[in-house]
Amino acid sequence: MSFQLLLNIFLAFLWMLLRNTWSGLDFLVGYLVGLVLVFGMRRFYPTPFYMGRVLALGKLMGLFSKELMQSSFFVIRQVLSPRMNFAPGILKLDTRLEGDWEITALSLLITLTPGSVVVEVGPDQRCLYVHVMDSGAAGHTLIPTVYAYEQAIMGVTRDV
Numbered sequence: 001m002s003f004q005l006l007l008n009i010f011l012a013f014l015w016m017l018l019r020n021t022w023s024g025l026d027f028l029v030g031y032l033v034g035l036v037l038v039f040g041m042r043r044f045y046p047t048p049f050y051m052g053r054v055l056a057l058g059k060l061m062g063l064f065s066k067e068l069m070q071s072s073f074f075v076i077r078q079v080l081s082p083r084m085n086f087a088p089g090i091l092k093l094d095t096r097l098e099g100d101w102e103i104t105a106l107s108l109l110i111t112l113t114p115g116s117v118v119v120e121v122g123p124d125q126r127c128l129y130v131h132v133m134d135s136g137a138a139g140h141t142l143i144p145t146v147y148a149y150e151q152a153i154m155g156v157t158r159d160v
Helices: 002-019 024-040 051-080 100-112 135-157
Strands: 089-094 116-121 127-132
Touching (some): 002 024, 051 100
Antiparallel strands (some): 089 127
């Protein structure tokens, strides 16, 4: 993937050099021309075309933004309510992710989402212990969120 990206950036600079214009728009045009060329040569690379992972990363960032907004409104509503009617607790969440990078990314995404903090990763790295603000609502909201995060992370890190 990194070789394809570097080749695409090199082709964009080569485009600007051949056109003898150095602007952002010319770099963008050169990048798009390079993207078409790299896509055309994709069968000669041992790894899949890199734009699939770039799009998967964009999907992951969009999912995180959506979950960040939803959980922020949930936490604001809980804090501003006249009664504190939530029950904090610790949940054990099993994960299908493998490897340090994937588990770290999932842990950070959960921790950055308001109302939940990853306290510990299990010794076998197959489960996460998460402190949640409201353990009653966490089963309905956190578990589908973690499943969506797992799918998005596997789309970024694994060859499909």
